[in-house]
Every structure is written in structure tokens, then in C-alpha cells.
Amino acid sequence: MSESYAGKINRKLLKKRRIINAAAGREPADLVLKNATYVNVFSNELCHADIAVAEGLIVGMGQYSGVVEEDMTGKIILPGFLDAHIHLESSLVSPKEFVKAVLPHGTTTVITDPHEIANVMGTDGIEYMLQATEGLPVDVRFMLPSCVPATPLDESGAVLDYRAIDSFYAHPRVQGLAEMMNFVGIINNDDQAVEKIVAAQANHKKIDGHAPDLAGNDLNAYIAAGVYSDHECHDLKDAIAKLERGQFIMIREGTAARNLEALAPLLCDKYSERCMFCTDDKHPNDLLEKGHIDYIVKRAIALGVDPITAIKVACHNAARYFLLNNRGAIAPGYLGDFVVIDNFQNFHIEQVYKRGERMVENGVVKAFSAPSIEQYLVDRAHSTFHVSPLTAQDFAERRPRGIIGMVNGEITTVDAGYSDHIDVEYDVLKIAVVERHKNTHHIGIGFLQGYGLKSGAVATSISHDSHNIIVVGTNEADMAAAANRVVELNGGIVVWDGGQPQAEVPLAIAGIMSEESLVAVNEHLETAKERAFELGVSPGIDPFMTLSFMALPVIPSLRITTRGVFDVNSQSYV
Structure with a gap:
């Protein structure tokens, strides 16, 4: 049964009286940081006093006693x-x-x-x-x-x-x-x-x-x-x-x-x-x-x-x-x-x-508990991929396409011309964005230079800002396999070679977040980076973060979208 309005007011009045009494020193505070040196953001200096807290609020600085007292001698409180x-x-x-x-x-x-x-x-x-x-x-x-x-x-x-x-x-x-x-x-x-x-x-x-x-x-x-x-x-x-x-x-x-x-x-x-x-x-x-x-x-x-x-x-x-x-x-x-x-x-x-x-x-x-989330939202967050199984043929477009030239250490790119085929020797790889939200089967195809991959493919559902699947590879079969694996995981990062995943980072919450601990996710991520570098990804590139920005069509000059390679400067497809 929900609390009445009068009940809420009475509860707040009791809390307020407790705060005033603790501030005035008539009652002990819940917590006192004794002998504190603290940063005063109003006078822009270090001040010295006890800091008293009651009902979660600071009630005063001066001389106070509390239910819990912590000696802060020699420390700085911010x-x-x-x-x-x-x-x-x-x-x-x-x-x-x-x-x-x-x-x-x-x-x-x-x-x-x-x-x-x-x-x-x-x-x-x-x-x-x-x-x-x-x-x-x-x-x-x-x-x-x-x-x-x-x-x-x-x-x-x-x-x-x-x-x-x-x-x-x-x-x-x-x-x-x-x-x-x-x-x-x-x-x-x-x-x-x-x-x-x-x-x-x-x-x-x-x-x-x-x-x-x-x-x-x-x-x-x-x-x-x-x-x-x-x-x-x-x-x-x-x-x-x-x-x-x-x-x-x-x-x-x-x-x-x-x-x-x-x-x-x-x-x-x-x-x-x-x-x-x-x-x-x-x-x-x-x-x-x-x-x-x-x-x-x-x-x-x-x-x-x-x-x-x-x-x-x-x-x-x-x-x-x-x-x-x-x-x-x-x-x-x-x-x-x-x-x-x-x-x-x-x-x-x-x-x-x-x-x-x-x-x-x-x-x-x-320790603290995670908040409860409505089951509908949990289910919805774990069902965000609507993509039919992909094959090599889906990536086999042979028309000349624009080459996105990566700039070392940057997420900006340059126009590196055109190609109609993958050329690993010259670091010309195929790149694609697969629409994954509504099963439209829209796949934008282009080429990427500067990524350095020598074998296999890399795919990720972290693809700013729309978070479709972005995949780069040395051949169409591995591109399809890597993208399919991302879908199987309900999202994530996949490094694929030799007919199997070499490393993967599952991101099952909306395809962009993991349910594992930060330490575990970092271990998966660092392992995946190592595998990507072993497959030839250029040193100095973050194999996944850099790739994720290749799909954001607000950063010059060329980007890849679900409709193909886009020139941000001229606002036209190439």
C-alpha cells in the first residue's frame, strides 16, 4: 500500500528536524570526519574542521560528535x-x-x-x-x-x-x-x-x-x-x-x-x-x-x-x-x-x-545490488538482431567502389581512389556495413586501406552511431562467417580466420554491452586485439574502436554506410 501524502510530509519533517538538530549540535551526527582538511570550492582554499553528516547530507563544519567518527588527520577531503x-x-x-x-x-x-x-x-x-x-x-x-x-x-x-x-x-x-x-x-x-x-x-x-x-x-x-x-x-x-x-x-x-x-x-x-x-x-x-x-x-x-x-x-x-x-x-x-x-x-x-x-x-x-529491470526491456535488449544468414555472395559486388584511406592515429580518413577487388598485398581490403535492426538486407560495400589485415576478417556490432554490423576482411567467405557469428552472439566483436573464431567479445545487451565484469570484458578485448594484430592489423590502430568509427558519416572524408561509401565533404556517394 502506497504512502499517503500526509505520511510523506511527516517523514520529511522528521528527517529535516534530524538534520537541523545535528547541524546545531543538539544531536550526534550519523558520521563525523574528524580533524579534516578539505577543499572549500567557495573560498578556493584548504579549510580545517570536523565535517558532520546526517541523513546523507553535510550538516556542518566545526566541532562535532557523531555515531561514527573517522579521524582524517593528514588526509585531504574533496x-x-x-x-x-x-x-x-x-x-x-x-x-x-x-x-x-x-x-x-x-x-x-x-x-x-x-x-x-x-x-x-x-x-x-x-x-x-x-x-x-x-x-x-x-x-x-x-x-x-x-x-x-x-x-x-x-x-x-x-x-x-x-x-x-x-x-x-x-x-x-x-x-x-x-x-x-x-x-x-x-x-x-x-x-x-x-x-x-x-x-x-x-x-x-x-x-x-x-x-x-x-x-x-x-x-x-x-x-x-x-x-x-x-x-x-x-x-x-x-x-x-x-x-x-x-x-x-x-x-x-x-x-x-x-x-x-x-x-x-x-x-x-x-x-x-x-x-x-x-x-x-x-x-x-x-x-x-x-x-x-x-x-x-x-x-x-x-x-x-x-x-x-x-x-x-x-x-x-x-x-x-x-x-x-x-x-x-x-x-x-x-x-x-x-x-x-x-x-x-x-x-x-x-x-x-x-x-x-x-x-x-x-x-x-x-557490495551493492543491481536495480531490477522490467522483463520486457531485458528481453528486448537481448533480441536486437534481425539479420538473415549471410553468405560470401552477399559481399561479392564487383563494381568499382571507393577506397577509404585510413590516417595513422586518427579516425579521419582520406579518399584513396577506387578498386573492384581485394588486394591484400597492397592493403586493399573489403569493408561492409550490414543493416541489423529490421532485416532489410541492406549491405553497403566498399574498400579500406591502412587497416593491415593479412588473413581472415574482423566484425563488430559496435558501429557508431547506428550500431549495425561493420566487417572488414581479406575474403568474402570470412566476412560472412564473422558477421554471422556476431549475430549468433546477439552482438559482439569477432576475429575470424581459418574457418573459426580466433577471439570474440560477446556483447549481448543491445549488441553494445556485456553482462560480464569489466575485468573479464577487458581480458576478452585484449585477447581479441592480440589475435587481430597477429593477423596483420597495423600497429598503432585499435582494431575495433577505429573500425567502429568508419561507419559514422559525420567525420571526413569517406565513410561506409548501409548504402555504400559516402563522401562527407561533398555529401554524395562514391
Whole structure:
């Protein structure tokens, strides 16, 4: 039987009275961090006091006694870190596993854009992620996907206009509209793009940007439309131009893109108030080997940034931007989210508290349960492949096709001409994208140079942003076999040679996330990379991440779609 309105009010009154009494010192707090040295993000200094927590909130700093007291002599207490923009799906694991990975690194809040799973499952994907993140010991807040699909050229599992997502704005963990990648649509007054902006503003929500190198009047138009931030700045000139026009700058240091070193000069008195940190995409090995927001803070300090400025950018600024007014600081009324470190030089995280509860002790995470997910959504997430069995003949097109020339160390490409056949000696391989959502049997075929594969094929259902199956191979038979194996796995990464899989990474949740632990997924992934390199993939290339971006038709110059090779610059098929 549900609680009555009067019952809720009475419960909240009791809680509020408890908070006031603990703050006033009339009752012992639930937790007191004794003798604490903490970062004060308001006065920009280190302060010294006991920190008292009751009912999950900080109730005061001063002299306090508590039911639980922890001596913090010699330690530094920081507010919990906040990732301002991430796609949880990029970790390749379930939200619970992601939280287990980032909590020891001091992250207590993330802002996620679920556009990867939304491209596969539509609004069911958004609902799946909302349920899968409910009540986790890292607060997961949402920005609603603005571009599903990323462009009209994509064949994704859904097309979401403003009507499809509008009802989600009422959810208490939805902060706004995620990265508006279609800046061209905004500038040119495209109906669907502008409708989404208007709907978000009607709901009084934030709107994030994604507009690399946009400048001049086009940038003015984009910002005037209502886009408040950007995480795509890769150089200082671009960032300052946007900051001067009022945008907030999300300094990104993730797996696919690393912009901290170029943008570190922003972390000064003149600009830092308009900056926050984000990772965008964070892959398993990166999470395990480097960390999360703590890694960015450490790197910033090593680059000469004032430690208190770096901490403030890692928590307080993003909290203010997203109107999360009870986090990002150590002060009365703020959440008891703390990171306990030894010092700014080593930056070793010893403890992490969430709402006053110690969740991490020396890297060990306290056990917590995964939220329950509606069975319909679980079944839906495990049934996202609708592809008829493929044969070599499906990839045997003999007409001349464009060659996508890979650029070493980049995800940009060049036009490398045409070919009508595979030529392994000259590193001309066949590449294809197989539509997998609606069994259309659409298969776009082209050629790829620079990948280096000498034998077999590589296939993956991580194929930005629509997540069709992308496959590259030295012959059509192995391409078909590798793609069929991806379907059999309900999604994943497959390295195929000699008539059998040489390595595979099952990704059964929507074809983009695994149900295994982060450590297990990373082991599978690293083994698959080793097998791919043994088959000839060029050193310096991530065999799967690089391949996944070959299907995203917003990055110059050539890409592969379900309709063939597309020239992004001329907006035409080749």
C-alpha cells in the first residue's frame, strides 16, 4: 500500500528536524570526519574542521560528535567528482559494472547520454538505462539523445523526434537534451532539430552542444538557438571563441579523444569558472589502467594547474551547470559525497563516501545490488538482431567502389581512389556495413586501406552511431562467417580466420554491452586485439574502436554506410 501524502510530509519533517538538530549540535551526527582538511570550492582554499553528516547530507563544519567518527588527520577531503558528459555504453559493460569501476576513482555523479542504446532500441533503450541505473551508488543523471539517428544517412533501430522523447523530461533524473550533433541542421533551421531545442527549453532543461570548429556567424546562430556547452573543442582558439560567446567548455579526456593538454591553459582564474571535465567515451582498459575523472585531475595538476582549481572543475562547476545544487561542494546542505586522498602529489584515493556511507576503502567497493529491470526491456535488449544468414555472395559486388584511406592515429580518413577487388598485398581490403535492426538486407560495400589485415576478417556490432554490423576482411567467405557469428552472439566483436573464431567479445545487451565484469570484458578485448594484430592489423590502430568509427558519416572524408561509401565533404556517394 502506497504512502499517503500526509505520511510523506511527516517523514520529511522528521528527517529535516534530524538534520537541523545535528547541524546545531543538539544531536550526534550519523558520521563525523574528524580533524579534516578539505577543499572549500567557495573560498578556493584548504579549510580545517570536523565535517558532520546526517541523513546523507553535510550538516556542518566545526566541532562535532557523531555515531561514527573517522579521524582524517593528514588526509585531504574533496567533494565527489562529476563526469559532465559520458556514454555509459562505451565502457562495454552494464551500468552496475561501470559504477563498480569508477566509484573507487572518486566519481559520485555522471551525466550520461544514452544515444548508443537509443540508436538500437529507441525509447526502450532510454527506459532500459533509466531502470538499470536507479539507486546505484553513483548518481546517474541523463541528457536525452538529440540525434537518433546521427544523420538521415544512417539506418538505426529507431528515429526519435521531439515527440518521442518529450515525456522523459518529467523524469527526476533527466537534466536536458544531449549533444546537438546536428549543428548544420540548427544553423539551417531544420524542423526536427529546432523542434527538439524548443521542446527542451519549454521544459526548462539544459541543451549540450557538439560543434567542432564551428565559428563566426554560424557559431552565433548555434548558440543563439539555445545550445549552452561544447565538449568538442580540440584547441584553445576554438574553446575561447565559444567561451567568449557564453558557452561552458567541457574539457574532454577520454579514450577516443584527449583534449586536456591543449585546453589546460583554460584552467586559470580568467576562464576556469566556465570549464568542467568529461570523458565522453571510456573503454575498459582505460578505466582499469588509468582511472576516470581522478586521472584528469592528476594530469591537470601535473600540467601545472592549481590543485584547488582542478578539483573545482572536477565537481563544483559541472554541478552548477546542471543545476545539481546539492553536490559539488563540502558545505551545509550538500550531499555527503567525499573523496579522501593522501595528498595532491600522489593523489592516492583511500576512501570514497556516498551520501555519508563509506563505499570504497583502499580500492575495495562495498557490495551493492543491481536495480531490477522490467522483463520486457531485458528481453528486448537481448533480441536486437534481425539479420538473415549471410553468405560470401552477399559481399561479392564487383563494381568499382571507393577506397577509404585510413590516417595513422586518427579516425579521419582520406579518399584513396577506387578498386573492384581485394588486394591484400597492397592493403586493399573489403569493408561492409550490414543493416541489423529490421532485416532489410541492406549491405553497403566498399574498400579500406591502412587497416593491415593479412588473413581472415574482423566484425563488430559496435558501429557508431547506428550500431549495425561493420566487417572488414581479406575474403568474402570470412566476412560472412564473422558477421554471422556476431549475430549468433546477439552482438559482439569477432576475429575470424581459418574457418573459426580466433577471439570474440560477446556483447549481448543491445549488441553494445556485456553482462560480464569489466575485468573479464577487458581480458576478452585484449585477447581479441592480440589475435587481430597477429593477423596483420597495423600497429598503432585499435582494431575495433577505429573500425567502429568508419561507419559514422559525420567525420571526413569517406565513410561506409548501409548504402555504400559516402563522401562527407561533398555529401554524395562514391
